[in-house]
Amino acid sequence: MAEVFLRRLSRWQAEQQREAIADVYVEAYEGVPGAEYRDRQGFLRNFENAVQRTDFDMVVADAHGMIGCLYGYRATRTGDWWKGYRGVLPPEVEESTAAGRVFMLTELMVVPAYRRQGVSERLRTLLLSRHATDLIVSVIKRDDDLGREVLRSWGWTKLGEFDRGESGSSAPPRRGETGTPGPDEPVMWEGWMRPMP
Template identity: 50%
Template sequence: MFLRRLTRWQAEQQREVMANLYMECHGLDGPGGGAARKAFLERFERHVQEPDFDMVTANSGAVLAGCLYGFRAERGGTLADALRNILPAEAAAHAGAGRLFVITELMVVPEYRRLGVATRLRDLLLSRHTTDVIVAATPPGAAHEVLRAWSYAKLGELTSPPREAWLGPGPG
């Protein structure tokens, strides 16, 4: 398994590939998947522009096996404000100081799940971020199994788009 960090520019260039991965990971390849793909691409385009956007991919040979990305949530930003209302007081204080990193997408294709791919992606992604609070705000679904395994605690639900918020155990 080869892990690779992508620059913002590389991520933007790979947007269609990421949309394909999203569709495969969420089982949305059938009829009616066009709206989900479009919504993902719109979110992805916004996320790539966020401060400290960071993305890592996992490849097995020519197969894109997974991807994990996130960014530092800006004080006063929509996501930071939504999370502030559900974070514990100490975490909210750190978040208010701009020390909040949000994992916004975790995707591993089904045949590579339970092989440690997501954990390796997380370790590489977070290796260069010095934030005090790590939150995963991911679509409801398979990701919460791995978040539990990482000792993340579910905080609650976010809307528009629907997301589950999970508080990570913190750095190191």
């Protein structure tokens, strides 16, 4: 297997390489056969939104071509992105949000051939090495067993559950959310967090 190299991408570089990143998305998530185009287009819409967020940051893994990436951004201080959260946020989460010290990990992708080789951990370490925040948060689908396994292996804890984000809200795109929900589709999401060391 080829050696894996990591590198940061600027916002401009990320936008320039969006098609290669979408290729990694399609390969990493192997959706329903025949739905690749819809999934890819939904991913590209979410990616375009994420790249414009404050303090967007991204790292990619290359091994004779892109094989993985991780990106995120600083969460807004308004806390609007907590809409849909079920329950009461812990006071320290609200305080970190208001202080602008929450970083959202939006997407982690590693193609199947390079999983369980430490690539995701290396991506995480490099991405978070230059962010001075109190809390890192990610939101995944409730049935995302692989995402949950990765977050647990990183020492994260489940914060709580979310309803599907409302259209036009400032909530971050939930990992794996590419389509428009039907009116009776009660998709649930899990929020995971880890205080910065």
